[in-house]
Amino acid sequence: MTRKIELIGGGPAGLYAARLLKLKEPGLQVTVHERLSGAAETFGFGVGLTESTMRNLAVADPATAEQVRAASYAGHDLRLKGHDATVTLHGARNLAIGRAALLEILSTAAAETGVEIRRGSDIDAAQSDADVIIAADGVRSSTREKYATELGVRSSLGRTRFAWCGADFAVESAFFAATHRGEDLFVLHAYPYGDDRSTFLIEVDDVTWHSAGLQVFDTQTPIGETDHASVALLEDVFATELRGRKLLTNRTRWGRFTNLTLERWSTDNVVFLGDAAHTAHYTLGSGTKLALEDAIALVEALAGESSIAAAFAAYEAARRPPVERFKKLAHRSQAWWDTYRLRAGLPAERLALSYMTRSGNLTLTDYAAEQLESARRALAWLGDAVPDSAADLDEWVLSRPLTEPELTLPTRLLTRDRLRATTAVHEVTWSEPDVWSEPADALIATLTGSGCLPVLLSGPATPEAVAARIDLGERLRLKGERLVGVFLEGDGDRAAAATAVAAGRADFVVTT
C-alpha cells in the first residue's frame, strides 16, 4: 500500500494535490518540495479562473474553494478596445486571483492537513525512496527532462513574445487593447485581480521584437533580472491604460510560450501533472484550471485503484480528453493572437466577433445570445436588415448572396453540385492543424494572385481538419486576393458555416 508520497513543485498543482491526498488518506506521509524559498518569489501576477473551475474546486474541497473565491476579484466585464470603438465581449462573470494569494491559500490549506512543505528544496526523483513521486514542477520541469524519452516529450515555442507585468490599481474591466507606433504593434491583455492590482500582459510579434529594439534590450539584460528598458518603453506605450503609473515587475522579461505535449504522463512510480505534463496557451486562461483539475483526478485515481500503475492509467484516461480539448481550443486562440496584426484594422465589432469565435468554442448565435447589438453591428457588412433575434442570425447569414466581380452566388451555403454548376474552383486539400507553418506559407504563396479562380478548401471530415481549413480560409481571406470556400462534410454544421462566414473565415461554405 502507498504510504509515502513526494511532490516536486509547490505551484497550484503540487500544493492542491498534496492537500487532497491528506484529506483523502490522513495516514499518508506527504511532502512538497518547492525550489523557491518564499511565495513572493513566484512568477506572474493575477490568473483568471472560471465559474466551472470554481464549481469543480467546490466539489473536491469546499473549504479551499471558499477561500479562493473570497480572495478573488470578481464582477467585471471583458471588453475589447478596437481602433474605432470599445466592445463589451461578455458581462460580469470574470474571476481572477493573484498567483501569490492563490499559493498562500493552497500552502496553508495543505499544511493544515499535515502536508510537510519544504521550501528551498530541489529534489531529484531518482534519489527519492517514496512510493509515488508526483512531478508538479511546471513547464520547465527538470523531472520531465530526466524521463524525456520514456514520456515522449514534444515541445515548441510560440511565435510571439510576452511580458507578464502588473499595475497597482484595478482596471475598470478586463480588456484587450493594441497600440501602434509606426510599424510596432503592442497588444495588451489587462485584467483586475484585486482592489489595487491588475495584470498587464503585453505581447509583441517578431516585427515589433526587432523594430522596437526589444531584442537588444533583452540581450543586454542579465539572466534572472527584469528587462527595465523594455518595461520603460511599455510604460510609455500604455501610459493611458496605466493612468501614467509604473508597471509592476517581478523578474519580468520577454518570454515565448512553450507548447508542450507528452505521449505518456507517467513512468514507473513518477507521474506528471499541471504544466509539467501539458500546456495550453494563456489566452484561453486555463493553465491553472487544468493543473487543479489534474490534481483532483490524480488523487481520486490513487485512492480508487489497487496498484500505482492502474491509478496512473486511470488518471491519464480521465484527464487526457479534457486536456486535449483545451489544448486544441488554446492552439487556435494562440494562432489568433499571434497574428493579431493582420486583423488590427478591422472595425471593433467585427474584431470582437472574430475574437469570440476564434477557438471554435462559441458560435455566432452563442455570442449574439449575450451581445446581440454588437453581433448585429458586426454583421452589417453582409447586408441591411440584420435580424433582431439571435436565433435568426445563422440562417440570415447563410442566405446572403455573394456578389463579387469574380463570382455571384445566391446564398453562402451551397452543395458541391450547385457550386460546380455555377463556377470552376481551384480545390486545395489541407489537413494540418497549423495554418501558419512553412508548408502553409508555401501553399498561400501558390494561391496568391488576383483574378484567379475561387479557392475551395477541402480535406478530412474530422473536427480538427474542418477547424484548420476554416482558419486557413481566414488566412487566405486576410490577404484579400481570392474568394474562399470551405468544404464541410455531410449536410454541414449550419452554425459552424454561419460563424465562419460571419467572422470572415470563409466567403461561402460547401456541403456534400
Ligand SMILES: Cc1cc2nc3c(=O)[nH]c(=O)nc-3n(C[C@H](O)[C@H](O)[C@H](O)COP(=O)(O)OP(=O)(O)OC[C@H]3O[C@@H](n4cnc5c(N)ncnc54)[C@H](O)[C@@H]3O)c2cc1C
Ligand atoms: C503569461 C501567462 C499568463 C497566464 N494566465 C493564466 C490565467 O489567466 N489563468 C490560468 O488558469 N492560467 C494562466 N496561466 C497558466 C498558469 O500560470 C499555469 O498553467 C499554472 O501555474 C500551472 O501550475 P503548475 O502547478 O502546474 O506549475 P507552476 O505554477 O509552474 O508551479 C511549478 C512549481 O514548481 C517549482 N519547481 C520547479 N522545478 C522544481 C524543482 N526541481 N524542485 C522543486 N520545485 C520546483 C516552481 O518553483 C513552481 O513553484 C498563465 C501562464 C502564463 C505564462
